[in-house]
Amino acid sequence: MTSHEHLDRDELSARMLGPREAEVTCEQCFEVLDRYVEAELAGADAERLFPGLGPHLAGCPACREDHESLRDYASATS
Amino acid sequence: MIAGAHSSLMSLSRPTHSTLLDDDSRVWLERLRGDGAERDRAHAQLHELLVGAARFEVRRRGRGLRPSDLDDLARQSADDALMAILAKLDEFRGDSRFTTWAYKFALLEAAVAVRRRAWQDREVPLDSDHWALLADRAATPDQDAETGELIGAIGAAIEASLTPHQRRILVAVTLEDVPIDVLAERLNSTRGALYKTLHDARRKLRARLAEKGFDL
Numbered sequence: 001m002t003s004h005e006h007l008d009r010d011e012l013s014a015r016m017l018g019p020r021e022a023e024v025t026c027e028q029c030f031e032v033l034d035r036y037v038e039a040e041l042a043g044a045d046a047e048r049l050f051p052g053l054g055p056h057l058a059g060c061p062a063c064r065e066d067h068e069s070l071r072d073y074a075s076a077t078s
Numbered sequence: 079m080i081a082g083a084h085s086s087l088m089s090l091s092r093p094t095h096s097t098l099l100d101d102d103s104r105v106w107l108e109r110l111r112g113d114g115a116e117r118d119r120a121h122a123q124l125h126e127l128l129v130g131a132a133r134f135e136v137r138r139r140g141r142g143l144r145p146s147d148l149d150d151l152a153r154q155s156a157d158d159a160l161m162a163i164l165a166k167l168d169e170f171r172g173d174s175r176f177t178t179w180a181y182k183f184a185l186l187e188a189a190v191a192v193r194r195r196a197w198q199d200r201e202v203p204l205d206s207d208h209w210a211l212l213a214d215r216a217a218t219p220d221q222d223a224e225t226g227e228l229i230g231a232i233g234a235a236i237e238a239s240l241t242p243h244q245r246r247i248l249v250a251v252t253l254e255d256v257p258i259d260v261l262a263e264r265l266n267s268t269r270g271a272l273y274k275t276l277h278d279a280r281r282k283l284r285a286r287l288a289e290k291g292f293d294l
Contacts, residue, residue, distance in 0.1 A: 008222075008225060009222075009224050009225040009228055012225060012228060012229065012232075013228065013294050015252045016232055016248070016252045016253075016280070016283065017232075017280050017283055017284050017287070017294055018276070018277065018280040020284075020294075023277070025270055025273070025274065026269050026270040026273050027270050030182070030186065033182050034173075034174040034175075034178040034179045034181075034182050035173050035174045037174075037178065038174045038175065038178055059276075059277070059280075060258070060273055061251070061257070061258065062189070062193075062257060062258045062259055062269055062273075065139070065189060066182070066185060066186055066189055069134070069135050069138065069139075069185045069189065070178070070181060070182050070185055073131055073134050073135075073181055073185065074178050074181060076134075077130075077177070077181075
């Protein structure tokens with residue numbers, strides 16, 4: 001075991017139980033990730049425009065990293 | 079192509095509507111769909127943009143890897159991303175800028191490549207019995223009582239509710255921090271399929287814990 005050893009209750013719950021809300025799949029996430037990121041960078045309500053994507057990013061470490069990278073790279077190059 | 083990177087994230091649905099392309103995106107599409115030297119120049123120019131995105135990602139996620147390895151990974155990722163983009167060009171509808179759409183392919187390929195390279199010489203823990211160590215954590219003195227109670231309940235729910243495959247994926251991803259793309263490669267699966275397994279396992283655990291009176 002690794003990084004969960006010092007997690008508090010909320011962190012442990014989030015890690016092992018995932019998001020409470022309905023979420024999209026990894027495939028659906030990738031499909032709209034560019035639009036989601038541009039909505040975020042434009043200050044739009046991305047969560048409302050793409051329901052279920054936020055919860056997926058909270059639950060899927062790989063998609064979360066992909067999102068962070070696209071957001072940061074698009075922001076840096078725009 | 080990095081097996082399982084973009085290919086493991088095959089789209090389930092096509093865009094259902096079109097919007098007006100911005101000028102830059104329209105020019106990109108025209109040049110990439112053209113022919114002769116102009117198309118070759120567009121491919122080369124796009125490839126350089128993808129190399130830039132891939133370098134950003136491998137430098138960000140590839141700490142600990144050799145600089146020469148990082149550059150190789152970035153160039154290979156850009157190659158793979160370019161192939162994926164050209165194959166899916168007709169699916170781009172202009173709902174975002176073309177470059178944002180293209181960058182996501184390069185970043186994905188690079189991220190998967192870095193995760194796999196970082197784990198290539200490491201054993202992936204796939205012992206589903208590791209979950210049992212959770213119960214031991216419940217008795218750790220420095221664990222607060224509430225957390226200890228939850229840990230014990232999760233351990234019991236894992237034992238009672240999950241299949242061996244679900245236990246293995248849950249433990250590897252959430253407790254052992256194995257990247258899901260690495261797991262997918264080792265198990266000859268895909269990110270999407272393994273995340274579905276993880277999602278189903280989490281739903282079962284939530285249901286079991288709710289039955290036991292936990293409000294999570």
